[in-house]
Amino acid sequence: MKRIGMLTSGGDCQALNAAMRGVVKALVNAAEEVEIYGFLEGYKGLIYGNYRMLTGADFSGILTKGGTILGSSRTPFKTIQEPDENGLNKVEEMKHNYYKLNLNCLVILGGNGTHKTANLLREEGLNVVTLPKTIDNDLWGTDMTFGFQSAVNIATDCIDCIHTTAASHGRVFIVEVMGHKVGWLTLNAGIAGGADIILIPEIPYDIDKIVEAIDRRSKRGSKFTILAVAEGAISKQDAKLSKKEYKEKMKNYKYPSVSYELAEQIKEKTGQDVRVTVPGHTQRGGSPCPYDRVFASRLGSEAGNLILKGEYGFMVGIKNREIIKVPLEDVAGKLKMVSPDASIVQEAKMLGISFGD
Amino acid sequence: MKRIGMLTSGGDCQALNAAMRGVVKALVNAAEEVEIYGFLEGYKGLIYGNYRMLTGADFSGILTKGGTILGSSRTPFKTIQEPDENGLNKVEEMKHNYYKLNLNCLVILGGNGTHKTANLLREEGLNVVTLPKTIDNDLWGTDMTFGFQSAVNIATDCIDCIHTTAASHGRVFIVEVMGHKVGWLTLNAGIAGGADIILIPEIPYDIDKIVEAIDRRSKRGSKFTILAVAEGAISKQDAKLSKKEYKEKMKNYKYPSVSYELAEQIKEKTGQDVRVTVPGHTQRGGSPCPYDRVFASRLGSEAGNLILKGEYGFMVGIKNREIIKVPLEDVAGKLKMVSPDASIVQEAKMLGISFGD
């Protein structure tokens, strides 16, 4: 008999349910007796002992369902170690609930922040298996995270829609794509959507290079230019600022996001009308795409397998198309960024896409 | 032999190409010799004699293509009667080009503003047939405009995506839907997306009623509330302002749009986290949905039929599922709004949807 706690933490994304279904199916099909404790709203549920027992029926029909049946919340790593408003030690409460329920292990689905806390729990002696969930694809140790490809699809749809309008009206359009501090999502959606300019955090931009690229298109007779801009895109000047200087600058930042600043600069320098579109949270919603469903199911199934074998302390990821296990201590706190020298970037440049550098 | 001028004016939308294809197919299949002069970028093309000859091949494969192969531009009615920067009288130039090319008629695809100018050209003696293009569905004299249903689909997709995130995170989400000064798009996307609160220009809202609706949901155990807010939504107080007072107020308006003001108010009054999503121009892009393709093809085909019969001065529309012709002078300058007493509004209220009134 296995007693498994499960929780989803951080921003939600597609295929969370598919992944959990995979874990549970693998355990149940191994004819293990298994009890699933679903902690509600991420680590909060574990801290405050807020859970519900889940049965096979809870996992039926959720392969295609977006969001998470457990709910989620953001519990930043740095606040995890601080006491809550009533003075409770959160880490101790999580350990307390883990032992009180006599759990064999915790299955934790989340992104970067989530993995830091998961690793902390491992260090504190809990058995933990994690699954790499994020539309940002920024988790170290795995080629891919689930949610990413579904988010690429939505962001690309958005660029596709803008494309027809842009072609009809002849303007500059900026589509601001999510991705937190990394450029994977923007890079892929930008190439897929046929963006002319792609700006990502890893390759700081020079506004003059952007203007040049737009002018080059105008001269060639193209009436419109589409920019796919990562929410974390940054100019060369800003990239040179110290963390403190940057914070200072952002205090008085008058734009809702970098795209609006860019829009103003481009308008000023080219005289062209610029429109900004921000698909925002839609990028993490809706039904997971088939790629993510297969991928999350495979991950979940292998996570179940690890639990059956009693191997804990790993994130289940993918490397060269094979599902792998990665020690949690290797994952926690590391970002997987786009290298400016990555072949996909060079290929995009060969296609004529400008990165503003 | 018929010589037909054609142009698309105003914001682009889905099925413009499908409609033009319909007109041309109907003319060509009637074995009429026909020459199509496609004026580029809306009325501008007619004013400055900027056109290209179109053949059957130009209309092949465009049934499913978004945007407009002719390009478009916004030429507000009030500027049409003013001379351009070189002192040219725009109306005279349009007449001049019409007669110079010896056209039998103009086929004009556009929305409200476009129809005012089209009617002016009719009054000036030109033969005009128009087609009702707008995602706003605000054209008087027709039950439906093409582009509308495709835009409903995109806005609904957006609400669907937000739904999974909202359900996972438990917040208030606002999706701002296009529609200019009318609520058709928001009303339909809101019902289709399962929004809890729908705000449209025709039913000014009371912020306290909105807060009540959110609180009622919280009390019933619903962790999230989704608002579909028309870009033209207006509060009861603002609706009472004179046009001048309102303009004065908007001068110092600090929000990018009404949704952001609402978000702030809701946050303040409920303490809940509020997120705003603005799908924006994506709502007018992408491939037309099958409904719009059929509808635009029918309209185009009947417009071709009118031209074959030499009946001019009409907008081709739909009434009770039959394609009809409506005198241009009846259409121009009139808005079709959502009546607060419309049965669809009452039905939405029976479903438990609040309109904040």
Next chain:
Amino acid sequence: MKRIGMLTSGGDCQALNAAMRGVVKALVNAAEEVEIYGFLEGYKGLIYGNYRMLTGADFSGILTKGGTILGSSRTPFKTIQEPDENGLNKVEEMKHNYYKLNLNCLVILGGNGTHKTANLLREEGLNVVTLPKTIDNDLWGTDMTFGFQSAVNIATDCIDCIHTTAASHGRVFIVEVMGHKVGWLTLNAGIAGGADIILIPEIPYDIDKIVEAIDRRSKRGSKFTILAVAEGAISKQDAKLSKKEYKEKMKNYKYPSVSYELAEQIKEKTGQDVRVTVPGHTQRGGSPCPYDRVFASRLGSEAGNLILKGEYGFMVGIKNREIIKVPLEDVAGKLKMVSPDASIVQEAKMLGISFGD
């Protein structure tokens, strides 16, 4: 306090859940105390007293869900009046269960066959309200049925996909569309998908006219021809057969369906390669499109309203964009067919589409 029985009968389709949700929301929001008895698998559930109590929670989140949460089954009208294998009188059993549960009324969602039985139950004294569910759109008394537009979308997607292949390979492609004995679905998907030839039951075809249309396209340089063929399409010769003669013919029919017979004939007469695609049951599956969600929600809401007012014996339908009630005795047993003279058919012909007549 209202006690409502509910069942879905016949082939399933999109928006059944949306419609039921509408009914229940309208009743619950009217602050009526209401008990919902969901009979499982159509009339079978009512006959054998197989039901489960439904609460608001059962209707949460099902607006976008395909299929029916109650299950369905086909119970042909002619078998309803026959005793079952154990000698039970089915009609009496249904009445028995209705009275035993002390129901105020039955809400029945279904198509043509379903409505005959519903009307029989009305004649037997039960309170009945029905909702027009079918992808065929063949119900008399309503402009539209829910499921139809969603099925049009799927069939059109299918033609769209075939279009790219057809254009690449230069063959004749047949897409067989559902619709039972009427042509609505094929007609709309055919126009939306840009089919060159549309064959529907209401307009019997002449194979030679089809071959002519294909040859005409070849001569004009078109390398491919796409036919949208209704599953009920029929040749002029077959249409002249008596019911008995036709039955006799079909006994030895060697093709899986009419499309395969057509394919063989076209291949023989034109020498061209012909491919058949049969999307089949996919046309009734998947999430309802926004149009159907709005429409089904409106119908459900007005059905709830009728129940609140105690008005029974009606199908809730739509006429000229307004929701209406139609006496069940007027609906039962009548088909709504495509008139060969309908303006939409004439418009399709003006577009150059051949109906093989």
Next chain:
Amino acid sequence: MKRIGMLTSGGDCQALNAAMRGVVKALVNAAEEVEIYGFLEGYKGLIYGNYRMLTGADFSGILTKGGTILGSSRTPFKTIQEPDENGLNKVEEMKHNYYKLNLNCLVILGGNGTHKTANLLREEGLNVVTLPKTIDNDLWGTDMTFGFQSAVNIATDCIDCIHTTAASHGRVFIVEVMGHKVGWLTLNAGIAGGADIILIPEIPYDIDKIVEAIDRRSKRGSKFTILAVAEGAISKQDAKLSKKEYKEKMKNYKYPSVSYELAEQIKEKTGQDVRVTVPGHTQRGGSPCPYDRVFASRLGSEAGNLILKGEYGFMVGIKNREIIKVPLEDVAGKLKMVSPDASIVQEAKMLGISFGD
């Protein structure tokens, strides 16, 4: 100055246009003077000197367009070496046209058969670069082929649609998925669509194991079972037949495809109603998914790069997420099959999916 011939051969698929656009963009952006000769309808165009000159404009806007702007045809390898009906030596004609046009190289997009011919042309001394196009993903030497993921999406959509109907009606449903002689497409669509049973050519099935799996589901209370069946699925008995015996058997095969035979057997052995759906050619149609657009663009761009460097005789593929070049002689004639021991198969089994083995 480079003179490049280009052709697409075999069954069409998604992202052919995206890949060609990639090649041309890479060449043009390298500021090379380049002439593109697009041979029409595959090798036929090269044999008969049927081509058209392509400019940048031909590649504008085709990133998202399905099919191939060059047309395609199937020219089986074994017929390539036979003279045509007029006695022409096809290989010599291709060489003749290559040299007559003074080409620097041929870019050939195709699947297995195409690669055999491409390799032959290489052996004959022509400069050849190929791109791996097929929805079957069966090309040796590359982890992935373009078209595959788009086809997975369509097949999965189909299973999704069937899922709602199956759940409503409680039957056995078979969805027959393409893939030629390999199971990649069925395996992925089956997992993504939540199929209960997946049958692929690489794992011959035992009908009794299938029946067992269906019965096991029935006993657990599941009212339906969905099978994803590869068009090349084969029973254990048939797999044991010699090639000659199998051919003999298929001569008198009375079913349109294996799914219909299975349907009859399952019906006979379980008594349950079985429905077959064959999405067929739709799986190779429609707009490429974002994954395929990015992948094909990357491949095209690297193919352009090889041409610029004058490196010929390679297929451009992907290995461990990096674009690679594979000698054509290593690729030609080899199939990449699903290993029954592959981890993805084991993971699917852990999820409870039966492979009928």
